[in-house]
Amino acid sequence: MANLLLRRALLDAVRVPVCARASSSVGELAKIGNREWVGYGFNGQPNYVDRPDFPMPAIRFRGETPDVKVLREKEKGDWRKLTLEEKKALYRASFCQTFAEFPAPTGEWKGVVGWSPVFASLAVWIYMGMKLFVYSPLPESLNEENQKAQLRRMLDLKMNPVDGLASKWDYENNRWK
Structure with a gap:
């Protein structure tokens, strides 16, 4: 029962009403701050996820700052006039990672490899304690x-x-x- 209530509360916290979606192009949504909703996303919700199978997130990665607003006005013109740093800044305002960074290793395996022997040794100690103090002799x-x-x-x-x-x-x- 508690699991159902928690799930319902989480869904209500994340769900955006249809009327808010319709007015999102006009105003800003409170749930996403000052980030622009630029598409449908992979599930129709205003969230940002870097996914190689669905490369277009529903909202931009960063909110609108004065620097980004200037660059957005500048990008409406000729892109050859933009410098490489400006193009990179525009990309990083919309996306967190590049496609080359998606499969990059995170180093998470080191923690898994490190904690595995700890848990295995803990299980062995528990078994030895149970055999010594709990189980009766054969x-x-x-x-x-x-x-x-x-x-x-x-x-x-x-x-x-x-x-x-x-x-x-x-x-x-x-x-x-």
């Missing part, structure tokens, strides 16, 4: 001598002589076939 019937005696008794009684254990015993030579 019954006498599991000793090797008792198992041999039980096997000998099964052979003497000729248990399952057709296709079982006794069928594999040579009673004349007193050894396994």
Whole structure:
């Protein structure tokens, strides 16, 4: 029940009413600050996600600053007049990462490799503690001598002589076939 209520609260916090979407081109949405809603996005919500399978996010990465406004006015003209730094600044205002940066390693594997032995050793210590303090000792019937005696008794009684254990015993030579 608590999970359902939490999920409902999260969906209500993220969901944008249709009337707010319609007026987003005119005004700014409170949920995205002063960032411009430039498209539908991959799910129709005003969110920013860098995804190589869907390269056009619904909103810009950064909000409108005076510097970016000047560059946006300048980009409406001839792009050959823009410097390389201005083009990069325009790109970084709209996107967080380039396509080359998407698959770049993050180093997250180092933490996984580091914590794995810690958890494995913790599990071994818990097992050893349980074996020492919780589990009762093994019954006498599991000793090797008792198992041999039980096997000998099964052979003497000729248990399952057709296709079982006794069928594999040579009673004349007193050894396994």
